[in-house]
Amino acid sequence: MTSAERSPLIRKLSAFVGLSKVELAVLEQLHQRRRTFAAGKDMVHQGQSDQAAYILSSGWVCSYKLQPDGTRQIVDFQVPGDFLGLRSVLLRTSDHSFEPIVTIEAAEVLKSDLLAAFAQTPRLATAILWAASRDEAMVVEHLVGLGRRDAEARMAHFLLELGSRLALVGIGSREGYDCPLTQYHLADTLGLSAIHVNRVLRQLREAGLLTFRDGHVSIHDYARLVELAEFDPAYLDQTGPLLK
Amino acid sequence: MTSAERSPLIRKLSAFVGLSKVELAVLEQLHQRRRTFAAGKDMVHQGQSDQAAYILSSGWVCSYKLQPDGTRQIVDFQVPGDFLGLRSVLLRTSDHSFEPIVTIEAAEVLKSDLLAAFAQTPRLATAILWAASRDEAMVVEHLVGLGRRDAEARMAHFLLELGSRLALVGIGSREGYDCPLTQYHLADTLGLSAIHVNRVLRQLREAGLLTFRDGHVSIHDYARLVELAEFDPAYLDQTGPLLK
Known part of the structure; x- marks a missing residue:
């Protein structure tokens, strides 16, 4: 079993699209830059620019917006298989912050990686648009x-x-x-x-x-x-x- | 000037990506099935399946969710250049309804059109993912x-x-x-x-x-x-x- 086949993202995207060998290989490539982040420390700050997106493989993350008065509104939580900051990698600045709730493992994805992946397999682009729509x-x-x-x-x-x-x-x-x-x-x-x-x-x-x-x-x-x-x-x- | 160059969607996507001739031609194709919808009548119902998406070229549309108690929460409005129901064409059933506020003109886009467009130009897939992220x-x-x-x-x-x-x-x-x-x-x-x-x-x-x-x-x-x-x-x- 390859690392991509073990990936929760693959399980999730399989709910939308029957993934071919080529698509699995491209997803495998997206999982190359594996990183670990500690709990309680922002991975991405609201207003930060030029950051990567991440594919979460284990652990939970909280995404939130800080208000001018210092309170925070939690927008959502990310669980294994979710993208973190897919919006942020496409929009110029992140409109919110991400904080791991526990120690997490995630694969870093750059904008250039996404473009390369979409060029190799347009069905994967559709699957990722499906995940963003969801x-x-x-x-x-x-x-x-x-x-x-x-x-x-x-x-x-x-x-x-x-x-x-x-x-x-x-x-x-x-x-x-x-x-x-x-x-x-x-x-x-x-x-x-x-x-x-x-x-x-x-x-x-x-x-x-x-x-x-x-x-x-x-x-x-x-x-x-x-x-x-x-x-x-x-x-x-x-x-x-x-x-x- | 082609019809695609007149399209508000092109103006909008140009804020994200410098569109090539090929990309403009693919967008032109997406504008082929032009339709007109009257004000006040739902184009897409919440819970409906297998519907198309639309690119709005003129007029305003309201997207809303009906609550079990009969009240409605308006989620957003669509203005020229926006997609209607991009989510709905990818998710199996629409999670909300669309109602034109005035008479509108829109181009119908099927899931197969989107897949074909993404296959021809992956940068367009990224641009549409940008619009969805926004x-x-x-x-x-x-x-x-x-x-x-x-x-x-x-x-x-x-x-x-x-x-x-x-x-x-x-x-x-x-x-x-x-x-x-x-x-x-x-x-x-x-x-x-x-x-x-x-x-x-x-x-x-x-x-x-x-x-x-x-x-x-x-x-x-x-x-x-x-x-x-x-x-x-x-x-x-x-x-x-x-x-x-």
Whole structure:
């Protein structure tokens, strides 16, 4: 097995496109510059220019925007198989910051690497545009969540989405998943206070729906949780290759 | 002048990449299936599958998500040069709906057209990924706006962003632009009531910052408006071709 075949990105892109040998080889090349980053230290700063993108192979990353008043809004988390800063490598300056939540491993991808890869296999360009479209669909869901869902539904929706994303790359299921997020991460994501997050998690636990404890989310009643959150995973588009 | 050279999309992509003759010819091909759509009737429904994407050449479109309770959250507006449903042509089902605000002209683009275009010119794939990244950066700004900006700053930021986007395709300036949006559109975008929208616009007018009246936004004091909104247009990334 090559390193690319082990890559969560390959598992993820396979949900969109049946990858050929050539495409697998090109993805392999994109994984050449492997790097490790420590938790808690920004990899990319908001406003930084000329940075690389990264393909995350293990660990979790938080992407956020700092506000002029010093507060932060978490935009999303990246899990294995996700691109970090695909936007940043194409836009001149990064519109947000990235911070590893745990020690992570990632492959560095330069703009020239992307262009070379697209030239070799245009289907891969389409697959990466698919992944970017899916990321945008998630941000749209978060926007709708902030605007329209109550705290309990917002939390349930967020934790169900994470579970689906992790399941796609083989590290989660409908029963649950390991999750290194703190209540502060959840608060800054969902627009709630840490105290409110704590209360909402207790309500979900007491209702027999899920428990988030000691770095693990245990889902006790998937169907009822889906109903509470009105969670329709169609926007994650991960039901098998569309492009044969 | 060919029809593609007249296209606002070409003007827009030229902010990212210096387009070659071959790339212009491929873009020309993408503009072949021209269609007209009437105002007020959805072009694409949320949940619809197998639909095309469109390149908007004239008019404005609103993209929104319907909530289970019947309310709608407007995600964004599309102006000339924007793709409609680039996400929808790649994801299996559309995660939102599109409604023309006025009569529009758009070119239909199928998934097979995109794949063929990418195969002919990979730089075009990168340019379209850039446009998609820019769209995502805007959704992120809207998310932050809903979460963190007060009503006046949110309105000012939104109207400044629209002005910059329109200026890029030659139909707006720092002095102002034609704008077919109603106060209901603004309300559903900014998470405000129509009455609140009316009050905020009056405050901005009385402060000598801008007037939105009779389908036209007049900006009276660009610098002070930028300051009020803390508007930094870097995320729109439109300061000249990055890729020569």
